Amino acid sequence: MDKNELREILRRIDHKGYPAYKDTRGKYDFADYVLSIDHVQGDPFASPSKLSVWIDGNKAGFDKSLYDTKDKRIALEDHLLRNMSRQVRDYSFKAKGSGKSGLISVTNPGQEILERTACQINADNGNIVLRLEVGFPANGRTINSGELEKILFDFLPVCVKKTLFSRAYRPEILKKVADLAVDQRYIRDNLEKLGLAAFVANGSVLPRRSGVSMLPLKDAVPFISPKSMEVVIKLPCAGSITGMGIPKGITLIVGGGYHGKSTLLKALELGVYDHIAGDGREYVITDATAMKLRAEDGRSIQKTDISMFIRNLPGGRDTKSFYTEDASGSTSQAANTIEAIEAGAKVFLMDEDTSATNYMIRDELMQKVVTRDMEPIIPFIDRVVELYTDYGISTVLVAGSSGSYFNKADHIIQMKEYVPIEITKEAKSEAEKYRMQVFKSTADEPADGIAFSDGIDKALRPSFERVVRHDAAFARNDRIKLKVMGLDGISVNKEMVDLRYMEQLVDSEQLNAIAYMIKYLKLSVWNGRVTVSDAVEQLYKRIEDKGFAAFMKQDMPGNIALVRKQELYGAINRCRELIKIEKG
Numbered sequence: 208m209d210k211n212e213l214r215e216i217l218r219r220i221d222h223k224g225y226p227a228y229k230d231t232r233g234k235y236d237f238a239d240y241v242l243s244i245d246h247v248q249g250d251p252f253a254s255p256s257k258l259s260v261w262i263d264g265n266k267a268g269f270d271k272s273l274y275d276t277k278d279k280r281i282a283l284e285d286h287l288l289r290n291m292s293r294q295v296r297d298y299s300f301k302a303k304g305s306g307k308s309g310l311i312s313v314t315n316p317g318q319e320i321l322e323r324t325a326c327q328i329n330a331d332n333g334n335i336v337l338r339l340e341v342g343f344p345a346n347g348r349t350i351n352s353g354e355l356e357k358i359l360f361d362f363l364p365v366c367v368k369k370t371l372f373s374r375a376y377r378p379e380i381l382k383k384v385a386d387l388a389v390d391q392r393y394i395r396d397n398l399e400k401l402g403l404a405a406f407v408a409n410g411s412v413l414p415r416r417s418g419v420s421m422l423p424l425k426d427a428v429p430f431i432s433p434k435s436m437e438v439v440i441k442l443p444c445a446g447s448i449t450g451m452g453i454p455k456g457i458t459l460i461v462g463g464g465y466h467g468k469s470t471l472l473k474a475l476e477l478g479v480y481d482h483i484a485g486d487g488r489e490y491v492i493t494d495a496t497a498m499k500l501r502a503e504d505g506r507s508i509q510k511t512d513i514s515m516f517i518r519n520l521p522g523g524r525d526t527k528s529f530y531t532e533d534a535s536g537s538t539s540q541a542a543n544t545i546e547a548i549e550a551g552a553k554v555f556l557m558d559e560d561t562s563a564t565n566y567m568i569r570d571e572l573m574q575k576v577v578t579r580d581m582e583p584i585i586p587f588i589d590r591v592v593e594l595y596t597d598y599g600i601s602t603v604l605v606a607g608s609s610g611s612y613f614n615k616a617d618h619i620i621q622m623k624e625y626v627p628i629e630i631t632k633e634a635k636s637e638a639e640k641y642r643m644q645v646f647k648s649t650a651d652e653p654a655d656g657i658a659f660s661d662g663i664d665k666a667l668r669p670s671f672e673r674v675v676r677h678d679a680a681f682a683r684n685d686r687i688k689l690k691v692m693g694l695d696g697i698s699v700n701k702e703m704v705d706l707r708y709m710e711q712l713v714d715s716e717q718l719n720a721i722a723y724m725i726k727y728l729k730l731s732v733w734n735g736r737v738t739v740s741d742a743v744e745q746l747y748k749r750i751e752d753k754g755f756a757a758f759m760k761q762d763m764p765g766n767i768a769l770v771r772k773q774e775l776y777g778a779i780n781r782c783r784e785l786i787k788i789e790k791g
Contacts, residue, residue, distance in 0.1 A: 210237045214360065217352035225250050225348045239266055240367055242359065245762060250348055251306035255340035257764065260367055264333025268373035273385050274328050281322045282388035282481070283381070288326040289316055289483075291337060291370040298362040302354035307342030311358060311366075314766060318421045318488075319480040319713050320388075321768040324755055335371055338765025386444035387489060391481045393443050394492040401452060404554045404601040405475050405493040406438065408450035412487025413467070413474045414625070423487035428467075428625040435629045436618070448490060451627060455601045457591055459612050461634075462622035468605045469558060471622060475603060476556055476711055479771065494601075497554035498547040498773050501561040502536035503708045506781055509788040512669040515590065516541040516566070519583045526583075527670065532783065536563030537584055542780070544587070548598065549671045549740055550776035555594070557587075558605040568611040591615055613638035671740050673788045675733040687730075689722040691715055697722045699729075702783065709777045716768035721778045723767065727758035728779075739779060739788065747772050 213235045220227040226249070234243045239262070246257040274280035295311040302309035314325035326337050344354035369375050394406055407413075409431050414424040432438075432451030441447050453475075460468050478493030514526040517538060534542065540563050547555065559567065568588050588611055594600045606612060613619065619631045690698045696706045697718050706712060706721075724746065732742045749757035755767060 208233055208235050210235045210242070210360070213242075214356065217356050217359075220350055221352040223350050225343075225345055225350060227350060228256075228343050234261075237364065240371070242363070248307075248343060251304060251308050251342065251345040253307075255307050255310050255312065255342045258339050258341055259765070260335075260337045260339070260363075260371065262335040262337075262367075262371055264329065264335070267333055267335050267371060269328075269333055269381070270373070271333065273381055274330060274333065276389070276392075277330075278388040278392045278481070279385045280328050280330055282320055282384050284323065284326040284328050285316060285320045285483070286381070286384045287335070287370055288314060288323065288337070290375075291326070291339075291366060292316070294366040294369055295339070295362075298358070298366065301362065302344050302357050304342075304344035304351050304354055305347055306345070308344035308351070309354065309358070310340065310342030311362065312341075313337065313339040314716065317714055318482050318486045319477065320483060321480070321714060321717070323716060323765075323769075324763050324767040325716075325765040327754075337367075337371060340765070383484065387484055388481065390442040390444050390448075391489070391492060394440060394490065395495060397440065398492065398494055401438065401440075402455055403438070403452045404455050404458070404497070404603065405453040405478055406440070406450055406490070407432070407453070407471070407474065407478075408448050408490030411450070411474070411489075411491055413470050413491070423485075427487075431626060433620070433627055433629040436620075436627075450490065453603060454618060455599075456595055456617035457601065457612070457615055458603045459616040459619045459634075460603065460605045460622060461607065461610075461619060461630075464607065467622040467625035468607060469560070470625070471627070472556060472558055472603065472605045477713065479711060480713070493556075494554045495771070496550075496552045496773060497556055498550065498552040498777075499556045499710045500540060500543045500547060501558070501708060501710070502563040502566065503539040503543065504534065504536050506534050506539050506542075506705065506708070507532050507783045508534050508538065508542045509780060509782065510673055511542045511545055511780070512671075513538065513541040513545055515545065515669055516585050516587070517583055518585070521583075537566035539563075540566045540587075541584075545669050546776060546780045547773070548600065548669065550743075550773045552773060553600055555600060555602045557602065559607055559609065560605070568609060588612060588615060610634070610638060671738065673739050674736065675728075675739060675742070675788055677733060677735040678729060687726055689719075689726060691718045691722060694718065697725075697778070699725055704778055704782050706778060706781065709774060709781075712770070712774055714768050716766050717770045717774065719764075720767045720770050721775060724758050724770075724775055725778065725782075739776075743772055743775055743779070746775075 213231065216230055220230055229247045231244050232247055234241050241261040243259045243261060245259055248254060248256045274283050291313050292315045295313055299311040300309040314323060324338060328335050341358060344351040398406065407430055411430040412423040412427045413430055414427040416422045416424050436451045437449060438452035439447055439449050460471060462468050474488050474491045475493050476499045478491040479495055479497050482488045508529055508531050510528045510530045512527050513529045517526050520526060565584055566587055569586050591602050592615055604612060613634050619634045621628045621630045688700055693715050694712055697704050699722060706718065712718065728742055728746065746758060755763055
């Protein structure tokens with residue numbers, strides 16, 4: 208329909224009851240773009256109406272070179288979305304009325320670049336769709352269509368013109384967006400070749416402004432690599448870049464309080480994402496599979512094989528298929544570790560401050576007082592080397608009060624006033640003087656050995672054969688209710704999943720994606736025969752082919768951001784009655 212037909216509808220329903228707004232549903236030609244009114248809110252106090260703007264690629268005019276790879280396409284989508292968010296902010300609530308009347312809202316991204324439904328570019332033809340929300344104005348519950356006419360015919364066209372067409376941008380700005388995406392991908396793809404778990408460029412700004420702001424801290428100390436760990440990478444677009452390469456293996460980060468240990472670790476945690484120019488962490492790049500591990504008292508564990516770390520529990524409880532509704536610190540961290548292996552993580556990121564002490568170490572005195580046969584926990588320190596040699600999993604660990612890992616570490620970095628100094632040689636020399644006694648395997652105790660690859664103790668290899676039961680009651684329910692509580696968790700049909708301690712989730716729209724993914728798996732995949740890992744891997748293969756349509760209907764909302772499969776695994780493993788995992 209022509210836009211004038213929309214104007215006629217608005218004038219016809221003016222001053223009628225709010226439900227008459229539903230007559231506006233449909234698509235309207237505004238010459239340069241098509242406006243689609245996809246969902247109309249029930250009243251001015253309900254969730255805002257959902258609209259989308261569709262632009263033909265030829266009219267949008269963005270050069271194919273700006274979106275001819277997945278990384279460049281996502282970066283361009285992100286750039287357009289950020290600009291649209293800034294534009295609509297100037298017009299939101301300028302149209303007046305009751306409740307949410309006059310709201311104009313699109314996703315406002317954080318510092319990370321995520322693939323989102325809010326703005327999508329077709330890789331084949333450059334067609335653009337942008338999804339937004341608008342509060343349709345009313346006085347009380349009586350339609351005020353004159354105010355909506357302002358939004359749709361005056362405010363929105365200006366925002367679209369300034370953000371979704373190439374002519375609104377200087378070509379060199381768009382090229383910088385694409386070039387940064389290319390360079391970030393190049394570093395990430397070459398970490399393996401360079402033998403690195405992560406890379407931190409010189410000049411990076413790691414500290415953030417505050418605990419509630421992820422913007423870079425003004426006048427922060429720029430990051431400078433120790434000369435002994437310096438790596439030079441020749442980038443495709445920006446030329447050579449120098450920084451600290453964190454090698455594969457075991458890296459320890461030490462130092463006094465408030466000297467930047469946790470700040471560096473936090474940057475590495477979020478280095479699994481690309482960051483926008485000006486963030487300060489554009490060239491902090493971590494292995495894409497890296498996972499932050501911590502203790503998580505009270506989490507549920509759904510029949511996970513934690514026997515690599517915990518065995519011989521009092522009462523003979525099975526740790527090959529361990530289940531609890533209320534895990535302890537050590538048990539939860541053991542489960543988190545095993546689940547990260549299942550999710551394909553190749554780097555573990557850990558902080559002594561958020562870890563269970565008895566899971567991480569047992570000092571010499573404690574070993575003498577509480578003998579080995581009385582302690583069911585095999586601490587992480589006794590597994591960390593073999594996790595690398597046998598599973599290829601590196602560990603980056605922040606330690607501030609214990610030097611127990613000095614003998615295990617391949618590299619030791621001391622943070623001093625936010626400046627990293629490599630102290631591997633000196634620290635190991637001191638550690639030799641105080642080497643603590645470690646557990647040793649014996650021929651008659653193969654079950655406690657720590658070697659996997661030589662076949663001595665294959666029984667220690669965790670099993671990932673958990674099968675999810677088909678939930679007929681769930682499948683019969685046509686109105687599945689999904690709810691997201693910020694970054695705290697999700698509920699699916701009132702079943703809560705606590706995600707507060709999955710620290711690499713950065714946006715509530717990622718939790719929206721997790722909720723839809725779980726819904727899809729429950730309805731379409733889990734039939735009582737498929738394992739958790741097979742289901743997740745199958746889903747991500749579908750996503751590679753179909754994008755968001757792999758787990759959502761075609762009329763998708765504009766508030767979904769794709770997550771790594773590691774986060775989906777984490778959410779599934781934290782479900783209680785929702786998932787109902789059984790041992791296969």
